[in-house]
Amino acid sequence: MSIEVSSTGALGRHERSYGRIYYNYEQAVTGQNIDEFLHDAKDTLAMIDGQEITRAAVRAVISSKVFDDSLSEEGHLLDHIEAVAPLPTGEYLTYFGNNSDSRKSSTMDNLQKKIMIKNNSLLSGYSLTNGGEINPEKLYELWRSFEWRKQGVRDFLGSLATDKARNPEDRSIWFSGINNSDGELVSAMMAERLDMPSSVDIMGRIALVEFTEFATAPHERGKGLITHIARNLANSVRDDLSEVPHLIFAECNTDSKSDHSAARAGFNMPKIILPNGKIVRQNLEQNVAVDGALRDFRLMTYLGESQS
Numbered sequence: 001m002s003i004e005v006s007s008t009g010a011l012g013r014h015e016r017s018y019g020r021i022y023y024n025y026e027q028a029v030t031g032q033n034i035d036e037f038l039h040d041a042k043d044t045l046a047m048i049d050g051q052e053i054t055r056a057a058v059r060a061v062i063s064s065k066v067f068d069d070s071l072s073e074e075g076h077l078l079d080h081i082e083a084v085a086p087l088p089t090g091e092y093l094t095y096f097g098n099n100s101d102s103r104k105s106s107t108m109d110n111l112q113k114k115i116m117i118k119n120n121s122l123l124s125g126y127s128l129t130n131g132g133e134i135n136p137e138k139l140y141e142l143w144r145s146f147e148w149r150k151q152g153v154r155d156f157l158g159s160l161a162t163d164k165a166r167n168p169e170d171r172s173i174w175f176s177g178i179n180n181s182d183g184e185l186v187s188a189m190m191a192e193r194l195d196m197p198s199s200v201d202i203m204g205r206i207a208l209v210e211f212t213e214f215a216t217a218p219h220e221r222g223k224g225l226i227t228h229i230a231r232n233l234a235n236s237v238r239d240d241l242s243e244v245p246h247l248i249f250a251e252c253n254t255d256s257k258s259d260h261s262a263a264r265a266g267f268n269m270p271k272i273i274l275p276n277g278k279i280v281r282q283n284l285e286q287n288v289a290v291d292g293a294l295r296d297f298r299l300m301t302y303l304g305e306s307q308s
Contacts, residue, residue, distance in 0.1 A: 007212040007251070008194035013044060017147070018055070018288050019103075021047045025060035028091065028199035034070050038077065045080055045098040054100040055286065057082075059093065061196050061206065067092045071275055083282045083299035084272040088245050089200040092272075093208065095299070097285060105285045105296050122228045125181030130236060131160050134177065138185040142215040145291050156190070168240035174209075176233035178225045187216040187225035191233055191248075198245070207246035209237050214250075214258045226258065230265035234302050248302035253290055254283075259298045267300035 009016060013023040023044045029037045041058045048056050062071075071078060083095040122128070140153045148156075156173075163173050177188035190213050198206040211233060216225050234248055250267060252259035259267075272280040286294040 008192045008208065008210050010194070011196070015053070018294065019053055020288075021053055021056045023056075023058045024194065024196065025058065026197065028197040029060050029062040029066055030199045031063070031066060031070070034066050041077060041096055045096060048098055048100045050100040050102060054103040056098045057284075057287075058096040060096075061087065061198055062092045062094050063199055064090050064092065067094070068275060078274055078276055078278075081274060081280060082284055084280045085247060085249055085270050085299060085301045086272070087198075087206055087247055089198050089206055091198060091200060091206075093196075093247065093249075095284060099285055103286045103294065105283070122178075122225075123223055126186075126223075126225070127179050128228065128232050129177045129179060129185075130232070131157070131164065131175045134175075135185055139177075139188060142185070142188050142217065143213055145215070146213055148213075169244050171240050174233055174236055174240075176229040176236065178229055180220065186220040187229055189214045189226065189229055189233060191237055203245075205245075207241055207244050209241070209246055209248045211248065211250040211262070214253070214256075214261065224261070224264065226261035227264040230262055230267070234266065250300050250302075251284055251287065251297040252300055253295050254298050255293075255295045256290070259300060262300050266303050268303055269298060269300055 009022055009024055011024045011026050013021065016022045021044060023040070025037065025040070027033055027037070037060065041060070044058050045056045047053055077096065080096040080098055081094060082097040085093040087093055134157055136150065136154045136157055139157070140148060140150050143153060160173055160175050163171050172193040174191040175188070177185050180186045189211055191209050191211050194208045194210070195205045196208055198204060211230060214226050237246070237248055250262050252262050269282045274280060282299045284297040284299065287297045288295065
């Protein structure tokens with residue numbers, strides 16, 4: 001199902017917005033195809049030219065044995081690992097990135113630092129929605145900073161209505177929002193699914209469900225609304241995909257501190273130590289632009305309950 005502003009993308013290597021080459025690897029990486037993967041990954045990461053292409057990224061599902069053993073022999077490729085998430089299949093979702101010199105982040109703090117969290121209840125008069133009657137103009141106002149167009153928002157809402165009619169395990173997009181006491185949509189996000197190959201699951205695939213387009217109207221910020229819609233959205237996805245191996249994750253804009261909202265909803269940063277002893281920073285460097293400026297994004301995965 002096509003979405004105008006897709007965060008997950010599709011399998012294969014594609015040129016994407018913001019000067020990126022992005023490769024969602026079409027095979028699960030095992031000992032049998034590790035050499036082919038290393039060739040393809042290195043080839044992709046070398047495609048930056050400093051002008052039209054300033055970021056190259058590879059995302060792959062890698063077996064635990066390859067991750068623990070074979071990658072330790074690839075020091076060059078290890079240096080390009082930006083983020084890693086453990087999968088319920090025992091494999092690892094692994095991000096590799098390479099940016100041109102003009103696209104380097106100035107943020108070098110420890111991204112594994114603990115996020116301070118205060119839990120809060122949804123304010124009286126505010127209500128959650130999973131779609132239904134959504135004013136496309138209000139949703140466009142929330143998502144325009146992510147470069148959505150009005151027609152793209154209308155198309156998304158049509159696709160959402162169609163997707164809701166499918167069998168739950170086949171769903172590919174979800175939505176959660178909050179209306180204020182006047183019935184106005186003031187906060188929203190969506191989830192998008194990409195099935196990637198798995199060498200472990202009997203179905204040969206794992207569903208990656210990314211939470212994206214976190215947005216709250218300026219006059220409603222600071223009320224913890226994103227936390228509530230993220231938690232609501234996670235419950236919907238888990239209910240629908242209860243029989244499907246899946247990972248719920250988010251790439252959170254560190255500038256807007258959406259990672260703090262995600263943490264309150266039950267997400268965390270996986271702590272992964274590479275074979276060379278380095279801790280993965282879980283930082284996608286200068287990944288995409290928000291409000292006209294490139295931002296760093298923090299990989300977070302859903303634990304299932306809010307932290308305290």
